[in-house]
């Protein structure tokens with residue numbers, strides 16, 4: 001049996017090699033190779049439909065038809081030992097509308113760790129309420145909250161039990177600029193004070209500037225990875241958005257060249273076939 005606890009804390013939080021995912025009849029992630037460093041915020045950025053949610057689902061172990069290697073916190077993705085070590089927030093806030101914010105959190109705290117003493121659970125609930133700045137709304141029904149407040153309840157659920165890895169799928173969608181800034185401040189605080197690793201997806205490029213490292217995706221592939229500074233320097237761009245667009249144009253040009261090459265070789269092949277046909281009919 002593998003002794004996961006002997007793994008070094010210097011190992012990446014996530015390590016993927018040849019990660020491939022098929023959804024329906026389509027391969028939506030193509031042999032991805034990447035790492036997510038521990039204790040840092042890694043932004044997963046790319047246009048709608050490029051595969052960000054699929055990659056996150058694979059990391060948390062809820063995605064079917066995953067092949068290749070995907071290690072998370074030293075164990076294979078989806079391993080039962082990882083359940084309490086990962087917090088995951090999906091795009092759709094998963095809260096019960098007919099329960100108050102505090103009742104929602106208390107319920108999820110009990111589900112996460114049924115054996116825990118009620119007093120410990122209550123402390124944890126109060127802590128995460130304060131983390132997401134919802135203490136003053138703790139008694140409100142979740143169904144009566146704004147979209148942004150509901151998102152923060154979902155985030156609070158993911159923070160219960162102090163997970164080592166937080167996987168947040170577009171956590172700032174629909175939030176106003178002040179809330180977005182406050183949430184990013186909270187993400188940085190979680191990484192700095194608890195040493196937690198955050199994998200945060202977004203298709204808003206200015207959020208990339210707030211991450212320690214980035215995975216830029218396009219059409220089921222990793223276009224580039226590295227720090228925002230390194231990506232800007234590599235492409236001679238002023239912003240990560242400009243760097244991303246530069247890389248997209250470069251990849252599209254390479255696609256066209258490859259398609260042209262394929263087209264050329266197809267034409268050559270058909271000419272040769274035609275010649276062979278002529279030869280054989282002579």
Ligand SMILES: Nc1ncnc2c1ncn2[C@@H]1O[C@H](COP(=O)(O)OP(=O)(O)OP(=O)(O)O)[C@@H](O)[C@H]1O
Nearest residue numbers: 023024025028047048049050051052053054055203
């Ligand atoms: N249930 C499904 N069955 C088949 N294909 C799917 C399914 N869900 C998603 N896909 C396809 O997988 C690809 C990746 O989808 P995914 O949701 O991972 O993208 P995304 O980058 O997270 O998009 P968004 O930013 O819009 O959430 C898309 O082309 C999508 O059409």
